Amino acid sequence: MVNLSWVKTEHLEQFANGFAAKVSSLFCKKTDIPQSLPAQGGDAETVNGHTVFENVPSGAKFTDTVYGIMQGATASEDGESGLVPTPQKGKNNSFLRGDGVWEEITEATDVDIDAIVAGTFE
Numbered sequence: 001m002v003n004l005s006w007v008k009t010e011h012l013e014q015f016a017n018g019f020a021a022k023v024s025s026l027f028c029k030k031t032d033i034p035q036s037l038p039a040q041g042g043d044a045e046t047v048n049g050h051t052v053f054e055n056v057p058s059g060a061k062f063t064d065t066v067y068g069i070m071q072g073a074t075a076s077e078d079g080e081s082g083l084v085p086t087p088q089k090g091k092n093n094s095f096l097r098g099d100g101v102w103e104e105i106t107e108a109t110d111v112d113i114d115a116i117v118a119g120t121f122e
Contacts (some may be wrong), residue, residue, distance in 0.1 A: 050070035072101065073099055074099065
């Protein structure tokens with residue numbers, strides 16, 4: 001058993017102050033935490049002091065973010081991300097290929113399966 005009878009209050013205070021200083025130097029201390037928030041943290045009507053129907057009219061359309069249609073990849077170039085191209089009617093059993101084309105899902109034939117097994121399927 002360790003004898004700690006020599007430890008005085010001053011030693012503990014010195015340790016605590018040193019520890020607090022070390023923690024402060026290693027970690028950011030958040031000091032501007034608000035004590036209260038409007039409307040239990042804010043809601044759509046009080047965000048930044050604005051109200052929805054006064055500052056953002058009903059039916060407003062935001063045009064600062066524009067997305068293009070995805071551009072498919074080729075054998076030699078990457079495609080570009082974007083919105084999925086709209087499938088035309090009758091393409092409900094299709095999948096979107098990496099080249100941006102909607103392709104009908106077809107069942108594999110026995111010949112296709114043999115080619116897949118042989119590694120010659122195209």
